[in-house]
Amino acid sequence: MRAIYLEEPWKVAYIDKEKPEPKEGQALIKVRAAGICGSDIGAYRGTNPLVSYPRIIGHEVVGEVISIPEDNAKGIKAGDHVIVDPYLFCGECYPCSIGRTNCCTDLKVLGVHVEGGMSDYMVHPADMLWKLPEDMPWDIAPMAEPLTIALHGIHRGGLKKGEHVAIIGAGPIGLLAAMSALAYGAEPIVIDVVAERLSFAKELGVKYTINSAEENLTEKVLEYTNGRLAELVMECSGANPAVRSALDITANAGRITLTGWPKKDTPLPTDMITRKEIDIRGARTSANEFEEAIELIHTGKVDVRKILTKTVTMEETPAVIADIEQNSGNYMKVNVIL
Template sequence: MKIKAVYINKPGEIETRWVEYPEKKENEVLIKVDSAGICGSDIGAFRGTNPLVTYPRIIGHEVVGVVIKEGKGMPDNIKEGDRVIVDPYIYCGHCYPCSVGRTNCCENLKVIGVHIDGAMQEVVAHPAHLIHKIPDSVKSEMAPLAEPLTIALHALHRANLKEGEHIAIIGAGAIGLMAALSALRYNAIPVLIDIVEERLQYARTLGIPHVINPAKTQVVDDIRAITKGTMAQVVVEASGANSAIRQALDLASFAGRISFTGWPKQETSLPTNLITFKELDLRGSRTSAGEFGEALQMLATLKINPADIVSKVVNIDEVPDAVRELDQYPERYLKINAVFH
């Protein structure tokens, strides 16, 4: 039996093709996929700029579907017929990071759609313990958003954001915007920074109180004015731009915390004297670890309204064209999801 899958043969070559129906192992569930989100890492795989991707590759790691066959190790609250979202980060459980609960930075981490085939296919086998039940109030076509929301939340958690603090967020893509909206829900004060003016103005309509366009103004001066001289107690770098990584140190207050969740293409030189002088805490923020429950509840209660983030919904056959469009015009959409049935 054959099923449809979105397949990248090599950089620049993407198609929907027929592949073999997956066989599941004892500790895996079989999921009939309802919907999937197109992520920046999928675009990186298409461009050939993601060094972790090998080819050919079925893409997709933001995936929602229905359990059609149970597996050993499945969470007790999930049964056949339930809607679930997959946790796409397959960890070994034996290395040091895994032993201290930081499975997201497992030394042997395998990310579906990157290191191994992904879930942008009509049926997928996935480790039974890495699935989460979706609340009834969250529509399947919107539910994949929970995965990138976990990344935004993890960045805030890594920086230990507190109520009343100013948080500067560099990058107003889907993750940056959701980090800003989540900061509002935490009763912090977000400042969103991006060079795409349309994204900033849209963020204002969603209630983000402060936005800054570096192409139009001096970011450091604006942050100083907004914070009455203190600067931002927390900075989240969500763009991956080398210049933004460097500037994060200037935006942070003395004793500030910086969370780096953007993935830079090249190494960035940082002034260690400034890090020491301001006694800054610099923390990497990779994927997520334990945030799915919070993310799903935020979507279910509309603390984060998925309709505010998902710009477009396509079907599986339209995914290749959607990937090409995002490659050429990334500023057009915050998020594109695909429905499979």
């Protein structure tokens, strides 16, 4: 079979590889499409310390079931269209015991710790598949996975209809969070330092944007919220100054969800956290958001096609990964069609 293979940092190739055979409890899937994620670019750069090499990349994966154990939990059958849940958990540790499997103490991620799905075929635990509507186009279906990340941050922050949510970082997760907020009946405020990304957010229906490199962030949030500040702040950039600024724009009794992953510690004024009584929550990957993500895309409530930059073939993928690494501003989401 064909696969996209990282031999080591900076060495990505389109290769032939032996087709996998399913073991007990696994399904065999004919992959139809896979998304290129920022984490794949990090693996290419060698900046993600969790990645082991060599490695088939790809965790935003959809396909058609070739074979599956009949006793699988969701009643999925051969021929069904599915998306894979790429976060493999142990099922035995404390977080797994309370349903927060994304916090598993032995979490393994496709394309990071174990082989990913950017290949003609893959095997995956039969109980970690989610059925897709048969009329959901393959080219947009992989984006249900990054949408789960955005939804998890929204859920962790308890976003309600009518609230303002300040979203720091207008990358794919931030924009998906903004589109989801609109679907929830909330008012997103998208914050970034790149004017083009903020203009793009406006095209997606976001009313309020702030260029934090050129405008006073707190003053603009006060203006957009009629002096209240944001009930929820979602930090999606992972930049240390952005994490710190989240406290400034959060309302008294407000909430913050930290979805971005800074590379180093961020000093925070704990006196402000106490004075405002801010709830701060981490938001790591996702847990039980796939059904909602699929429904939002299928119904068009979140039009993910608007952030699909383009689709590419397997043969084109290595060169595209290298170009995304060099020219990330030219891309939002790229999906590989097999």
